[in-house]
Amino acid sequence: MQRLLRDLGDETARLRRRGDDRQLTLASSPTIASIWLARQLPAFQRAYPNIEIRILTVEDPHRLDLAEFDLGIYYHVPHEVDPPGLLANAIFECEEVAAVCSPIYLERHGNTIKPEQLLVDHTLMVVEDHYHDWLTWEIWFRELGLAWQAPLHTLRANSFQLLMNATLAGQGVTLGWMRLLDAELQQGNLVQALPLTIPSRGKLSLFTPQHRHLTEPMRAFRHWVLDKDESQIGQPLST
Structure with a gap:
């Protein structure tokens, strides 16, 4: 049953994003998206020219719909601002x-x-x-x-x-x-x-939906932005 629900969630996400296997939807706050992410994406797109990027800006990660994005980039304070259903990897270890x-x-x-x-x-x-x-x-x-x-x-x-x-x-x-x-x-x-x-108490972190199958674009971006083995999937946030 859990696997069925996960598969249905993945299919729902795919349909709602109206993309294909080459599309990667990144959720972030407007500030992070405009000041930091937009400056990083050209290098990623040069490394992975076949991946289509879609950016979804949501100020508060608690308001994210897990079915509408693949990966998120937000500041994360462990045990204080933990959106449910997500895993976190720090992009910057100190700041x-x-x-x-x-x-x-x-x-x-x-x-x-x-x-x-x-x-x-x-x-x-x-x-x-x-x-x-x-x-x-x-x-x-x-x-x-x-x-x-x-x-x-x-x-x-x-x-x-x-x-x-x-x-x-x-x-x-x-x-x-x-x-x-x-x-x-x-x-x-x-x-x-x-x-x-x-x-900083909070670390700029990559959020990954906890029960999502990792697509190739998701794996590529995780590896690129974290510069580590993507099998290190991160620490679970609140459930």
Whole structure:
């Protein structure tokens, strides 16, 4: 019965995606998809030119329909934000969280920002999203041993992508993952507002539906993005 249900689920997924054996549907948040994944895909497509890519953007992985995607890429905090029915492999084993802003914003404020000034003189980007509760300004300040108080100026939204776009446009300072934002930092679109970081509790991870047959495109992408034996299928999340 379990095998029958799994086979039916696979067939349902295939029909709903309206693809073929060459298609790979990747689910991700809009921010990860636009800032990181879109930059990685050209290299993957050069290595696997016969695989057709389809990207499904869903902000919260808890809202994913397992029948609509093959693999997911999200930040994963073990035992705290575990979408059911998925297995997780970390893409980056370690990562730092920094306060970042645009060069224009930093120049506008004299090219130097002190930690205590952030809460008084600057606009802090705040994500109003339960899924991102583990990455907040208060946690960042406290883990650095800095005095915390509610910031005087904030720009709030329930979309990290919207806040990141506002940051790139010079509207304030946001918390960001250094590995995820590496291209933006290397190209000078973003800079660290101050040279302080904390280790990220969440890891950028590849999510694999737990009871899905692995297609060849799924195996290829897992091997490529994880750079390891795809038989290491990952740790199960909540069921």
